Amino acid sequence: MTTSEPDCLFCKIVAGGVPAEIxxxxxxxxxxxDINPQAPTHVLVIPREHYPDAASAARAGTGLLDEIAAEAHAIAEAExxxxxxxxxxxxxGSGAGQTVFHLHCHLLGGRGMEWPPG
Known part of the structure; x- marks a missing residue:
């Protein structure tokens, strides 16, 4: 884990160098x-620090995944x-569809969700 990665899109959003609808x-x-929403509500929740994926954040043991889930729930309530x-x-991982290698949680809602997801 590093504080930021210079070529990471989400690190640039955190730093204010790339615009986003916060x-x-x-x-x-x-x-x-999300700039390509897959549901009426599609919000990305990311850590300010750079972790490449959920597994690396879990290994760090800082409670970050709990905080991301709590923030996502607060947004779901507000939405x-x-x-x-x-x-x-x-x-x-890329096999699971990860395209930006900075930990992010997709919050999706506002429509029925099918199972299996894809």
Whole structure:
């Protein structure tokens, strides 16, 4: 884990070098709307520090994944989707669809979610 990676898109968003529609900010996390939404509500919740994926954050043992989940729930409440249900997705690795290698949680809601997801 490093504080930031110079070529990382999400590190650039955290630093303010790339614009994003910010939904919520915390000391350790930042949330913004996905530029290619897959649901009426599609928000990415990311740590300010650079972790390449969920597994690396879990190994660090700092409680960051708990904080990301709590922030996602607070956003779901603010977006009025908490009561109807929402999905949290962490893609880990290119085979799972991860394209930006900075830990991020997709908060999806506002429509029915099918199973299996894809």
């Amino acid at each position: 939904v919520r900010e915390g000391e350790r996390v930042l949330a913004f709307r 009025d989707i908490a009561s109807t249900g929402y999905r949290l997705v962490f893609n880990t």
